[in-house]
Amino acid sequence: MFDGFIGLVRDIYKTEAFIPLHEPRFVGNEKQYLSNVINSTFVSSVGPYVAEFEHKIADYCGAKHAIATVNGTAALHVALLLAGVKAGEEVITQALTFVATCNAIHYCGAEPVFVDVDGSTLGLSPQALANFLDEFGERRDDGLWNRLSGKRIAAVLPMHTFGHPCDMKGLMAVCQHHGLPLVEDAAEALGSLCTLSPDDAGEENVTKHCGTFGKLGVLSFNGNKIITTGGGGMILTDDAELARQAKHLTTTAKLAHAWRFAHDQVGFNYRMPNLNAALGLAQLEQLPAFVERKRALADRYLGWAEANGVQMIKEPNGAQANYWLNTLLLDDALQRDAFLEFSNAQGVMTRPLWELMPDLPMYRNCRTDGLRQSRWLADRLVNIPSSVVF
Known part of the structure; x- marks a missing residue:
C-alpha cells in the first residue's frame, strides 16, 4: 500500500523532487x-x-x-x-x-x-x-x-x-x-x-x-x-x-x-x-479554479483509497468541501507512524494531526468532556499532499 501511494503522488505532481504538503500557486496577476x-x-x-x-x-x-x-x-x-x-x-x-x-x-x-x-x-x-x-x-x-x-x-x-x-x-x-x-x-x-x-x-x-x-x-x-x-x-x-x-x-x-x-x-x-x-x-x-482542481485531486485520492481498502475523510452530507488538506484515516497509531516515516523518507511530505489542545502545556488544565472521538481520530489521521495540481 505505501509504495502504491508514493507512486500515485509522484504521478499526480509529475516530479521526482520533494513534494510538500501544500504550497501556494502564483499563476495569475x-x-x-x-x-x-x-x-x-x-x-x-x-x-x-x-x-x-x-x-x-x-x-x-x-x-x-x-x-x-x-x-x-x-x-x-x-x-x-x-x-x-x-x-x-x-x-x-x-x-x-x-x-x-x-x-x-x-x-x-x-x-x-x-x-x-x-x-x-x-x-x-x-x-x-x-x-x-x-x-x-x-x-x-x-x-x-x-x-x-x-x-x-x-x-x-x-x-x-x-x-x-x-x-x-x-x-x-x-x-x-x-x-x-x-x-x-x-x-x-x-x-x-x-x-x-x-x-x-x-x-x-x-x-x-x-x-x-x-x-x-x-x-x-x-x-x-x-x-x-x-x-x-x-x-x-x-x-x-x-x-x-x-x-x-x-x-x-x-x-x-x-x-x-x-x-x-x-x-x-x-x-x-x-x-x-x-x-x-x-x-x-x-479561487474558483483552485477549488475545482482541489476537488478533482480529492476524487483521485478517493479512487485510490477505495481500491486499496484505505479510509479517507469525505465531505459531510449536505456540504461541499474545498478539500484544503486531504486526509487519510488509518487503522491505528502504529500504521499511522509507519506511514509517516515511510512517506517522508521517500520525499513525500505527510503530517499527523496537530497535538490535541489539552495535551499542550498551556492548555493542560482546561476542562474537557473526555474527548473520546478526538483522541481516537488523533491516533489515525494523516494529511497527504494537497497543493493545487495543474
Missing part, C-alpha cells in the same frame, strides 16, 4: 498587482487594494461585511472580543484544531473548554456540545454559566477542519437554545459550502459559505491556505455595527482626522497591508 502597489508607494494598510479585497471576499462568501487583518489569529482575537468574550470567561471549542483557535481565546483573557468532535465532519459535535451544556450549564440573568467552574460561558467557537464544514444546523440549534453567540473559525474553509434544508431555512434549500452562519466568522490567508496573501486574515459578519467596530479596533482605534493622532480605546495594529491585499486579489481571481 500576482506580480502585476504587487508592482502596482510598489509603484504607488502605498504599501502599508492605507491603499486601495485593501478595500477592494475586502469587498470581493465579502461578495464571494455572501457576507455583508469583510474586514481584512494581518493574519487569521488576529481576526479570531477581534471576532471573539466583538462577540462579547471577556477576561475570566469561557469559550467552548474543540480540542482537534490548530493552536491559533485557543490562543485567540487566551488573548481575550478567557479560557477554552474542550468538547468532542464528530467523526463525520472532524468539527465540533452538536450532540457533545448539547450534552455538556445540559449537564453543566446554568442559566442566570446575565447569561449561561458553567456550574462546575463558576465562570460565564461567553461563546461557542467551532472550526471547519481541513475545509470540511461542521454540522452547522446542529450547532446553531444548540447555541440558539442556550443563548450563546456562535463564532466560526473558517480559517481552512475558504470555498467550502454548507446547505441548510427547508426545515432550517424556509421553503427552499439555502447554501451558504462557511464563516457566514455565526455572529462572526474568520478566514485565513496564510501561505499554506487555498489562496494566500503571504500572511493575512478576514473577519466576516452581516452586522454593520460589528463591522465598524472591527475596522476601528484593528486600526489602533484611531479616530478619523486630517492630522491628529487621537485614539478612543485600546486598539490593535491588525490591519492588512496593501501589499498583502494586492497578492490576495490576484489569488482570489483564481
Whole structure:
C-alpha cells in the first residue's frame, strides 16, 4: 500500500523532487498587482487594494461585511472580543484544531473548554456540545454559566477542519437554545459550502459559505491556505455595527482626522497591508479554479483509497468541501507512524494531526468532556499532499 501511494503522488505532481504538503500557486496577476502597489508607494494598510479585497471576499462568501487583518489569529482575537468574550470567561471549542483557535481565546483573557468532535465532519459535535451544556450549564440573568467552574460561558467557537464544514444546523440549534453567540473559525474553509434544508431555512434549500452562519466568522490567508496573501486574515459578519467596530479596533482605534493622532480605546495594529491585499486579489481571481482542481485531486485520492481498502475523510452530507488538506484515516497509531516515516523518507511530505489542545502545556488544565472521538481520530489521521495540481 505505501509504495502504491508514493507512486500515485509522484504521478499526480509529475516530479521526482520533494513534494510538500501544500504550497501556494502564483499563476495569475500576482506580480502585476504587487508592482502596482510598489509603484504607488502605498504599501502599508492605507491603499486601495485593501478595500477592494475586502469587498470581493465579502461578495464571494455572501457576507455583508469583510474586514481584512494581518493574519487569521488576529481576526479570531477581534471576532471573539466583538462577540462579547471577556477576561475570566469561557469559550467552548474543540480540542482537534490548530493552536491559533485557543490562543485567540487566551488573548481575550478567557479560557477554552474542550468538547468532542464528530467523526463525520472532524468539527465540533452538536450532540457533545448539547450534552455538556445540559449537564453543566446554568442559566442566570446575565447569561449561561458553567456550574462546575463558576465562570460565564461567553461563546461557542467551532472550526471547519481541513475545509470540511461542521454540522452547522446542529450547532446553531444548540447555541440558539442556550443563548450563546456562535463564532466560526473558517480559517481552512475558504470555498467550502454548507446547505441548510427547508426545515432550517424556509421553503427552499439555502447554501451558504462557511464563516457566514455565526455572529462572526474568520478566514485565513496564510501561505499554506487555498489562496494566500503571504500572511493575512478576514473577519466576516452581516452586522454593520460589528463591522465598524472591527475596522476601528484593528486600526489602533484611531479616530478619523486630517492630522491628529487621537485614539478612543485600546486598539490593535491588525490591519492588512496593501501589499498583502494586492497578492490576495490576484489569488482570489483564481479561487474558483483552485477549488475545482482541489476537488478533482480529492476524487483521485478517493479512487485510490477505495481500491486499496484505505479510509479517507469525505465531505459531510449536505456540504461541499474545498478539500484544503486531504486526509487519510488509518487503522491505528502504529500504521499511522509507519506511514509517516515511510512517506517522508521517500520525499513525500505527510503530517499527523496537530497535538490535541489539552495535551499542550498551556492548555493542560482546561476542562474537557473526555474527548473520546478526538483522541481516537488523533491516533489515525494523516494529511497527504494537497497543493493545487495543474
